[in-house]
Amino acid sequence: MVRDYEGMERRWQSKWEERGLGRADRDEGRPKFMIIFAYPGVTGFLHVGHLRGYTYADAIGRYKRMEGFNVMFPVGTHATGNGAISLAARVSRGDEGFIDYLVRNGCPEDRLGELKDPAGAVEFFNSVYVEDYWKRFGFLADWRRFTSTVRPDYGKFIQWQFRKLSEAGLLIQKPYFSAVCPHCGPVAVDASETDISKGGGAETQEYTLLKFKRGGEFLVAATLRPETVYGQVCFWVNPDVTYSKIKKGGEVWIVSPEAERKLMLQKDGVERVGQIPGRDMVGWMCEAPMIRREIPVLPAAFCDPDVGTGLVTSVPSDAPDDWMSLAAAKAGAADSYGLPQELLDSIVPIPIISIEGYGEFPARDAVERMGITGPGDPRLDEAKKQVYKDGYHMGRMRETCGPFSGMRVEEAKDKMRQAMIDSGEAELFYDLTEEVVCRCGERVFIKRIDDQWFVDYGNAELTERTREHSRSMDIMPPEYRENVRGVLGWFRERACVRQGNWLGTRFPFDEKWIIEAISDSTLYPLYYIISIYANDGRISPENMGEEFFDYVVLSRGTLAEAAAATGADAGVLEDVRRDVGYWYPLDVNLGGKEHMTVHFPVFLFNHRAILPDSMQPRGILVNWYVTGKKDKISKSKGGAQPIRGAVREYGADGMRLYYAHVASMFVDVEWSGEAVEMYGQRLERVMSTIEEALSADRESPEGLDRWLASAFASRLEGFRKAMDRYDLRQASTIAYFEMLNDMRWYLRRGGGSRAAARDAARTWILCMAPVTPHSAEELWAAAGFEGLASESRLPPAGERDGAAEYGEELLKGLISDVAQIRKVAGSGAGRIIVYTAPSWKREVLRIAAGMGSVDIPSLTKACMADEGLRRNGKAVSEFVKKVAPEISRSVIDAGAASSLDEAALLRSAAGFLSAELGAEVTVLSADGPDLYDPAGKSRAASPGRPAILLE
């Protein structure tokens, strides 16, 4: 049967909407449950991966609703930053590739104009997320509470958050080094290149500037390896570059013009006082820092004026470039400068670091291994990295390194740098590893920002209190529960504001700053409780000053005071306050694994820093990704399966089931359309089986209805347990596989009583409702059950019937055994004889069932006390030896096995068995008189495992 997914989905979605199922209103008589997922950033279309986590949140919310909770599941978007700005800019300048991407994902061409404005882009995508993704997937969210971080009311909340952080003494100011465009202000340098047009792979490196004294001036070299200063033997200058002399703090420095420009952004009072060609510096002597030794200045072409300061100190022992250039200079490359040969000869490398696997000069070993022969070799870069990496992680300082001898390189590096900074021989300097160009076309540099604000997440008391609280939380997966404490521990100050062309909230203490993207998106679950009042106009942003939130969130002051201070209606204020008290704390914050090191820790910190004990979050749930064939199907690459097309093709329920069941929440899954299709078919089968069950109307074989009820009671119990620990996969296995098998067995066995089938179907459909709600409603309506499945309660736990379950297992086992035997025996049998266990064996099990713990000696003893059994002593003790361990391991349910009349059951099922096995089935009791048993099989018969003879 081909179903019209979209029509069916829309039909039920509008029913839910009519009934207001997603709406969450305070109801003090009912327990509440509040769940959110970390809202997405507004940077374009989402892909099928994002819906994985969102679907989990909806399914959990639906389940809780069906268990009687008043559920709040709100949604929103995060538009802070420059995602929307750069998006708008790309549309404005007619970026073809980007516009093509938009159109491919379903953006109507006549709406492209709206996207030229960042605010328009935000609104456009807000609507895409809500209408095309979340509603289309059938989420029962409270749409009235939708909010976005760039809305004015949200901004008021964030400003309040920062006032409270300040109150708690957690806002601090100190200098900070950030990538900045001279026009646009601070930019994000990352692989997505949203702010920049070139250099997304660049990293910020911390150089140590080393000052080499010559007369009253300093030649300034930049190094990443301050630990190598003991190996300095000469100094490199590029003879073809004209260097700048700059004044810096009363000193005169010589650096490249590029470095001069960079230094002006990072140091105070830098100005140019002269110039000098590099050529003129060749042959100078200068005093190296730390070692205070005079070393010569030599020419080297590899000195790039745009890297560091364009001047380089030479440590040939550990720097492949230096090693090659020194060799070249000695071999005559420096001849034209008239340097005395004795001087060149006197320059000999000094071994300073010992690394396992290397000799006394790691640089020499590296170049030799790679077969590098000259200074211009491009592989020198790789050699450099290798030596650096090995040296840093495995090296130790040799005895040539004065007080640092014997130290591990990792440690010596910091100590030596600090020592030189303290003695005034060195300073720090930051630079990007490659050229970075802003979208506006300007070059991006690292700039010092003096009055940068930070949130002090390194605060020891806050850290401790936050860790303490995290211990009491429900955090999944369990590894993360442990790990999060570590993450909280290493968190330090975090820059929380920035300048430039950014969307976001103004920093309340200095309006030139805008609060950055993490800081404004971690306390926000709380705001969903309030956003509804702003959205429907009961409160306006003007009412939302500090006193407003102080009152409604922290219950500070009196209602009258709050009403007077805020200008808001007192009744409304009181409602908001009571709402907050009712809904908070948040029960589950669900987010992708990328949040583990940033969002979740800050989420915990902010709650702990600002809110009282009673409002601390209760749970965190982390979901892993859906990945593409090769790499992550990221938003920025745009190549992922668009959601619109996918949901049309596979159906919302098919995709929801795929997400829920394809793997545990805590592993990455590779997207596969085929797999989704499989789940669609699976769902189809479930539906048609339920439909078949609902239409059943015949008499079931004796006991089978009791079995069905018992089986579904057991499934329901398992389903609840799984859902209660948010194990959607296990729950789905039960609802879409195990229940299906049970029902199919029931029908196959000839079951079909109307009442029993409908009862089971009711439970079954309700178990489907969290993950595949549309299909569930469809079936619910077809069955004629009252109301909507989504607003029904899950039935209470049902009664189990051990004997009935045992009996059906017996039949399944028997069929399987016969098939096994047939397989190895070759041909099929004409007649099947089944021998049930003799009554004395059942008697043994009956005795065992009455005992607490069962072991061989005690069971044997107990059996021998029985006169009837004692007559059969030898066989009994043998049987006990075999069966006692199985009972104690609960392989066998002794109670059920002994109480069931197997012979009667098998005889009554003989017709069924004959049909199933395609052969006449005769049931005999192993202790019957005049037993027909030509092969002596009957001796093997035991309860639960009848003996079989194929003829």
Place this chain on the structure above:
RNA sequence: GCGAGGGUAGCCAAGCACGGAAACGGCGCAGGACUUAGGAUCCUGUCCUUAGCGGUACAAGGGUUCGAAUCCCUUCCCUCGCACCA
């Protein structure tokens, strides 16, 4: 390097926090059923052996235990994070 996680049958993937039946499922494959036909559906099988009850198995090797994929130790291999990116 530091921190974390993992290696399960042809493939994907549960189980491992609380050790107890060759190890949930799915896909693939094989046989059968239903069919004009079937990529649809249903049944059965799918480590070796064998008329079902045996053997060997959960990266490799040791250990603890009556019993280990599950606990401990060693080795090999593979991911991920290391920050200002929701």
